[in-house]
């Protein structure tokens with residue numbers, strides 16, 4: 001039987017779910033949403049701290065392993081990406097951030113020039129953020145209260161989070177009650193994409209309400225292997241279904257690719273769209289020579305500072321044994337307690353080099369000794385806390401390339417974190433700034449010692465060694481099929497997210513970003529899905 005739809009959306013992640021839902025709701029279009037991963041309905045995905053149980057080994061994640069990284073002493077690190085309906089929004093830490101207005105004004109400067117330019121300034125994207133948002137506390141010209149994406153304050157705040165916020169204020173940073181408000185700078189508590197301890201993912205917020213809508217067909221465990229192109233236009237896709245059978249589906253209007261910034265460029269290349277020399281190396285016939293595909297990979301690098309507590313502070317062992325039972329009971333009976341917290345509650349945006357300039361560093365306060373592949377066995381598993389510092393506007397760029405012409409192989413990924421010396425410098429400044437928080441009351445009195453980096457040697461060289469050894473992804477790979485202005489040789493998409501040189505084909509995930517936003521990336525991905533649907537339908541919310 002031939003499957004025919006108006007639109008096919010490839011990848012049911014943060015951006016893909018929003019695009020599919022808007023196409024169905026906005027125009028009654030017949031949409032096929034193909035998601036390679038699993039159903040999002042799992043108790044550990046629903047409850048905010050479940051991510052800690054999932055992140056280091058779960059079928060809901062796909063683990064991309066980087067090529068050996070020259071600037072990290074040859075180290076290899078993982079980039080976990082979602083493998084589930086809702087994509088990143090089903091597995092992420094739920095921190096609700098949009099970035100700052102200058103991020104989008106910067107896009108505007110990069111993109112304007114197209115005849116058909118739709119506008120990517122802050123004023124152009126704000127209605128999409130606002131329209132999607134159902135904020136439980138804020139409602140003003142920046143925040144919406146009635147949208148489907150539920151946003152709320154942390155359900156539970158650990159003492160370590162409060163002490164962090166107070167210590168950073170004592171260092172001179174203002175308290176910020178809304179990091180998505182007029183100013184990003186300061187310290188405070190994040191808002192989260194959840195309500196009453198339940199995740200508000202793109203799957204729950206946008207797809208679940210359409211469960212009975214006959215115009216939306218969602219297929220899970222359906223992995224797209226190729227976009228079909230005839231006469232210079234996308235006509236459909238070939239995918240492998242849940243039973244392993246190869247199937248074709250046709251799109252009368254458009255194919256929209258939203259498989260995430262690491263898979264989308266791979267999929268385009270496997271379909272004959274990409275750098276011609278690379279395609280030829282793998283024996284793939286060239287349909288459109290777009291040398292920018294896979295280039296410009298940008299991610300937020302993060303580095304931890306870990307301190308051991310001098311008492312029973314933080315969330316140590318709250319997820320095991322009798323504490324887990326107690327917390328579970330509290331959550332079930334009263335809907336309160338640690339289970340309503342994503343495990344990150346407080347954070348900060350600072351610029352240690354110039355406090356009055358836009359922030360260069362974002363920090364996350366994690367009230368546990370956060371152990372991963374790099375720190376396990378090196379730092380003791382004990383009461384303590386971790387401050388993760390992130391460079392928000394990294395200059396380093398990496399790439400995604402094909403390993404082989406087999407769609408079953410993962411692409412070759414090289415993010416080149418800290419390649420640009422400016423990123424390393426910012427990271428060192430950020431480390432120094434937040435190490436001072438541990439020497440400042442009221443945090444100072446609750447810390448036994450700093451475990452990493454070595455507080456006895458805070459020279460540039462020592463901190464640089466620490467960064468090279470422990471830097472990893474903040475889970476925000478972006479930019480690998482970026483939009484660009486006419487005449488930009490590495491632009492893959494025009495400013496309406498259309499793939500250059502191929503008709504009826506758009507990309508709406510984070511690959512499309514001309515530069516990464518300052519802050520977490522889920523809400524921006526949703527905004528791009530929303531705009532993409534409206535471009536496809538021929539109108540845009542303003």
Ligand SMILES: Cc1cc2nc3c(=O)[nH]c(=O)nc-3n(C[C@H](O)[C@H](O)[C@H](O)COP(=O)(O)OP(=O)(O)OC[C@H]3O[C@@H](n4cnc5c(N)ncnc54)[C@H](O)[C@@H]3O)c2cc1C
Nearest residue numbers: 011013014015036087088092093094095224509510520522
């Ligand atoms: C562990 C983790 C924590 C994070 N924490 C936060 C946070 O707290 N706040 C925040 O704002 N952001 C956070 N992020 C980042 C944010 O979630 C992502 O940037 C965002 O979800 C990206 O959206 P996307 O649409 O570009 O891609 P994704 O949401 O990754 O969607 C891509 C989808 O495509 C599917 N797919 C892949 N290949 C195929 C194929 N061949 N065929 C069909 N489907 C395919 C994938 O399974 C996936 O569902 C986090 C991410 C991770 C991984």
